[in-house]
Amino acid sequence: MKMPTVSAVIPAYNAAKTIRRALDSVYAQTYDNIIEVIIADDGSTDDTAEIVRAAFPQATVLHRENGGDAAARNTGIEHASGDYVAFLDADDEWVPEKTSVQIEAMDRHPGIGIVTCHFTRVTEGQDTATGCHVRIAGEAFLNITGFEDWLCWISPPPDCYMLPNASGLVVRRSLFDETGLMDETMPGSVEFLVRATARGYSVGVIGRPLSIVYAAAGTHSRSAAGKLEVAHMADSLISRYDPSGVGWAAELLSEKRYARARYEASLFAAEWANSAGDRALAARHLREALARCEARGLRSLGLRLGALSPAAYYKLSSLGRRVRGICGALKGRN
Template sequence: MSQPLISIITPCYNAAPFLKEAMDSVLSQTYPHFEWVLVNDGSTDATEAIIHSSNDARIRYYKQENKGQCAASNFGLSKATGDYIKFFDADDVMNAQHLEAQLKKLNGRTDALASCAWGRFYDGNPASAQFIPETVWEDLESLTWIRKALSQQYDMMGAWVWLIPKGVLEKTGGWDASLSLNNDFEFSIRLLLAVKEVLFTEDAKMYYRSGNASLSQRPSEKAFAAAIRSTDMGCAYLLQRDHSPLMKQLCANRYQEWLYRIYPDAPLLQQEVEQKIKLLGGSNRSMDGGKVFQLLSSIFGWKKAKQLQRWLKQRGYRKLPFN
C-alpha cells in the first residue's frame, strides 16, 4: 500500500538569512514521502541561489513577481499534488519527526486537522525556543478549540500549525490575497469550521522565529486595515456558527488586541474598531505591560499610558518598566 504524499508549501521573499536552516529541517524529515513546493515571491537577495544549492528531487521550485504571501501560497497550492498540505514559513524550523508524527496522528482521517507544539525563539538559535503549553494542546472538537484559543491572552492561528487533508482545502478554498497582516486568522478559522476535530500532536514541534529586523517593522496603516478586515471575516464566520454571548466577547477581545496595536497611529481605523467592540457588547481584555504601565493605565487609562510610553521612547528612554 502506497504511503500518502505530503505537499509542503513555502512562500519565500528575501528569506536568504534563514532559508538554509529551514531547508535543513525539512530535508531531514523522518517521513520521506513529501514534495516541497518553494515559491520565490520576487526575492532580490540570494533566496534563489540557496534553493538551487540543494539537488533534492523532492523540491519543486517556482518563481513569480512579488505578489505577497497569500498569492504565493495559493500559487504553491495550485501546484501541489499531495494528499495532505503543510504550510511552512521560510524562516522557521520543524523537528525531524514533525511530518511523520502529524500524519500518524490523523491516521487517515479527512475530517480533522493535526496541530503541533510550537516555541518562540529570538536569538537565531532554535534550541533556545521555549515550548509553553497552551490550553489547546489536546485533542478538541473544532469549535471548542477556537473558543479555548481565543480565550488565551495571545492566540496563535498560524497556518503552519496544521497538517491539512487536501479535501478540506478543496472545500474551504485557499488564501484571501487581499489580506496581508493577520491573514492566518481568516484562513485558519475557515479551516477549523470545516472539520470536526483538532488533533494535538505533541511530537510535532515548530520553532517560530521572532525578532527579525525584516519582520519587526511597524506595520503600515494599510496593513492594519487588512488585519481588521481579516478579523471582520473570521469573526463573521464564527458568529454565523455560534452567536453566543461568549463568542461575541471573544471576538470583541480580538478586536481589542488590534486596537491596542493601532492606537494612536490610525485614528479613523481606531474609531471603527471601537464601534465594532461596542456592538459586540464590549471587551474585558486588558493591555499587556509592565507594573508601571499597569499602574499608569489604572490611573489615567491605557491610551494616556501608551502615549507616555511612546513619548519617552522617542526621547531615547529605551529601558523602561513599561513592557
C-alpha cells in the same frame, strides 16, 4: 497499509541566507513519504532559486511575481499532488519528527482537516522561548471543533503574540478543493483556518513544539505596526461574520454562533489595537464586545464548556482581567 503522501510547500522571498536550513530540516524528516518539496519563489531578487537548484536538485522551484506569503503558498498548493500539504516558511525549520507526529494524529482523527502545533521561537539577542497556544500547554492534543472556539483560542493576552504559525500547518489537500485557497489580502493563515472551521472542519493542535520559528530582534510581529496589523485583520474578519452581509459566513452561521464569534473577535481586536496604541479602534471594539457580552449567558456557556474545553475555561476565567486591562489603559490615555 499505504502511507499518506505529503507535499511540502515553502514560500520564499529573498531567502538565500536561510533556505538551506529550511530544506535541510525537510529532508531530515523521519516521515518517509514526503513525495515532493515545492519552493514557491515569490519574485526574489537574490540567489534563492540558484541555491536551491545547486544544493537540492530534487526540489521543485516555481517562480511567480511578488504577491506575498499567502499568494506564494497558493501557488504551491495548486501544484501539490500529495494527500496532505505541509507548510514551512523559508526562514524557519521543522524538528525531525514533525511530519510523522502530525500525520499520525490526522490518521487517528479522520474528522480533522488541519493539524498545527506548538513552536519554539528563537529571537536574536534573546533567550529561546516556546510559543503558541501556551494556555493549553498541558494538552497533548486539542480538537478545535468550531470557528467560535477557534476565535477564542487565538485571542491572546496583549503582551503575547500567540497566533498560529504557518510553519506548523498540515492540511488535507482535499480541503482546499472544498473551501478554496488562502486569502491573499490578509496576513498569515488565520482567515483560512477560521473559514475551514466555519465550514465544519476541525483543527487539531499538537501540544509540543514541532517547528522552530526565527525572528530578528524588534521583529514586525512584536512591533506596534505588527500588532495594529493583527487588530485590523480581526476587524476584517468581524465584517465577514455580519449576517446582514452576503459573505459565506452569513449563510452558514446561526444567530447564536454569530453573536459569540462577534463578541470574541471584537475583544480580540480591542486588545491588539490597545496594545498597538490605536485608542479609537480599541474603544470601538471594546464597546462592541461589551454590547454582546451578556454575563448570565456567558457564565452558563462557560459552565457547560469549561470541563471540556481548556480554551473556554480560560476565556471565562480571564474575561474580567482582559476587559479591565483594556479599560484601564484607555482611561490612562485620556
